[in-house]
Amino acid sequence: MAIRLTDVANEAGVSLATASRVLNGSARKPAAEISDRVRAAAEKLGYFPNAQAQALARASTKLIGLVVRDIADPYFSTIARGVQRGLGDSGTQLLLASTDSDPEREIEAVKAFMSQRTDAIILSGSRALSEDDGLLRLIESYQDNGGQIVVIGQPLASTGGIHVDNETTSENLAGELIRAGHRKFVVLAGDENLLTSRGRAQGFMAKLKRTGLVAVDVIHGAFSREGAYMAMSDYLKGCEATEPREQVCVFCVSDVMALGAIRAIRESGLRVPQDIAVVGFDDIPTLVDVTPSISTARLPLEEIGRWAGEMVLSHGDARKMVVTGTPVLRESSELRAENR
Amino acid sequence: MAIRLTDVANEAGVSLATASRVLNGSARKPAAEISDRVRAAAEKLGYFPNAQAQALARASTKLIGLVVRDIADPYFSTIARGVQRGLGDSGTQLLLASTDSDPEREIEAVKAFMSQRTDAIILSGSRALSEDDGLLRLIESYQDNGGQIVVIGQPLASTGGIHVDNETTSENLAGELIRAGHRKFVVLAGDENLLTSRGRAQGFMAKLKRTGLVAVDVIHGAFSREGAYMAMSDYLKGCEATEPREQVCVFCVSDVMALGAIRAIRESGLRVPQDIAVVGFDDIPTLVDVTPSISTARLPLEEIGRWAGEMVLSHGDARKMVVTGTPVLRESSELRAENR
DNA sequence: CAATTTCGGGAATGCGCTTTCCACGATAGT
């Protein structure tokens, strides 16, 4: 069907080997006159190397896999963009899989990538506390076969990657909020079985504790906008009795959750931050268009993706790096006037 | 390195052919006893079929390519999610490419996908008016080799896909705005060389004209948040002289642009919608968290992606479908009280 | 019960390409 290298070789009147040598970066460079002829033939015929055949012969696909929980979530799409940028024009292709937060699908994705013999797999998306044993074994066997695993977020077994220090970041964020004058905190802690949300909530509370404070409430739920919306709604309903209310600061373990929480707060007729201050985590790009501007802990998401991409390219040294976020206080956590 | 089918066959004490037949959906089903033995061996050894080898032998990769301009843009990431969902658990893998709006990179992406022998390529991201001849030829030769092209947005040559009727949608949107009482319009028309932005601007203005109105200003610029921000800033600067001002309605040819415009408006100390009403296009998910809520023309982005994915699966009937958006008026286009 | 068909497993071929390994003519070394 498609033009094969053989066709090009025939057209140019050279052998298959020679054609291969001139068209694909081989160590041996055929004579200029011959090279030109081959290139001309390839051009004329519209030749495209069959990547599958090349992969088979070379034992290296130039493929990497990226697994995210939801590509439409700004957190992941920003990372994905970073990965693309990190890959640059290396010729490496990106295979994408969305898991919809389903561990089963995550395993399926890794299996599929293993079948594709991707040179590396980037695992973003928070992993569960009780690590799925199947995933672990898969990853191990992948590495044994020379595959590279880069984990974004929490370190996993013997894999390299980019470790986000959620605990420290949360502690610093809590510190800033306390310094700003906040004393009464509620934590929307997300899913307690996910390493990421857990670490963020714990870091935050650890700092409170060390300062002699304690969260007035810690609410678990889904690590998503909806989860936060529901958790916040419930909380507000439970509060209606205890009026009048003093300003409380709600720490959400992700920006996306903060958005859901704000939605719930608004629907109940309260204002942010006058009635309830809200703080997020991540600093997703979406925030620039939200009013009031949302306080958060800034993570260089795109950079993180880029680093992951670059890590993949520099195959071999499966380095690890640690990223700590920076607290950024904006309008959504401004202290109510009377409390100043 | 990795376990091969041969290894499994040996382990199970059967031939390569038999192992292949039991592990991959072949027409011939070996005896139950043998099948079990083979499956057990595969399981024990941790066998993963080599997708490249399979592709080579079968002459069909189960790969499709998706090219977008920027995966971090909610418009594209929502479509991408839809595509993923549309692919479902068909076992088809998704190859992603971001072009950063660079036609050159778009061509590179298509070439790469052709090399990967993807079964189909989904082209989202608006194409230029003066269609790049190189791209056209590439696509043609891809189709000649049995590749399927699905274009999202504007139809391209003889390809199937999902055609968004920007003109009609814009006309309807303009109609709604006029019905709501708006009379003075400014159009942030984006890039006049992109089919999408051009169609949206033209549809809008056509409707104005037919109603006996005319846009007080039509400003071109980049089809992006930044482009709109700059265009709006410039416009506002030019207006400062002509106070006092009556309420004007700014139509931006995309939601992302509307966000940029709103930013510019706010920075100049004006309010949306009291001083300037703003209207977007697309209804990206991001909008739910923006205040004031933004009027727009709703496009079922995720569905569009899903349809594209399903189209790819039902290989063969390269159907076309047309989607028209629905005007949704929200707070950002509310008429100033005195004008009611 | 012999003749014929069906069935199921194995050997071998080919998918398109890379990469040794070879053969051969040109160049250099003594």
Add this chain to the structure above:
DNA sequence: ACTATCGTGGAAAGCGCATTCCCGAAATTG
């Protein structure tokens, strides 16, 4: 001048798998 070396292109052997053919044995039929 004759051999040792190098540089170049071609032939051929895989890479891992699907699949066509083939062949022996079991099942069917009259």
